[in-house]
Amino acid sequence: MCHGHSSRQSEGGAIAILRGQGRQSGTLFNAKITLKNPEEDIPTQATFLFEKANRIPSLGSCTLIIHQDGNLNYEDTSREPLHHIPFDLYEDHVCEVSLPSRLDLGVGGQGVIGRKMSLMNSRQVIAQGIIGWN
Numbered sequence: 001m002c003h004g005h006s007s008r009q010s011e012g013g014a015i016a017i018l019r020g021q022g023r024q025s026g027t028l029f030n031a032k033i034t035l036k037n038p039e040e041d042i043p044t045q046a047t048f049l050f051e052k053a054n055r056i057p058s059l060g061s062c063t064l065i066i067h068q069d070g071n072l073n074y075e076d077t078s079r080e081p082l083h084h085i086p087f088d089l090y091e092d093h094v095c096e097v098s099l100p101s102r103l104d105l106g107v108g109g110q111g112v113i114g115r116k117m118s119l120m121n122s123r124q125v126i127a128q129g130i131i132g133w134n
Helices: none
Strands: 014-020 030-036 045-050 060-066 083-089 094-098 116-121 124-133
Touching (some): 014 116
Antiparallel strands (some): 014 030, 030 045, 060 083, 060 116, 116 124
């Protein structure tokens, strides 16, 4: 990916690789979340893929938070998130969700690229990552 060279083909949209916060959830896992806007005026489609090699937590009702910043080392609880998206996640390894609204998959303004994403369950952050181009 550096210097414009990669063997990985672009799939379009955005991607976030979330790392499970083992110290909080007791479970270590990785999740790949892809975001796509298939057609105009249709809500964003999110696909969750959890690594099968790791123990998958039981998630149930979750919240996907897209923060105003992209800093994984700092939590500014005084700022409202850019997006706060509640949904249910019951599948073991793969789940597709139609988000309640259409996200701007660009940079700056309301765009999500470069921002921190948190996956929460019962007000507890269980995984975090940064959103990038896919």
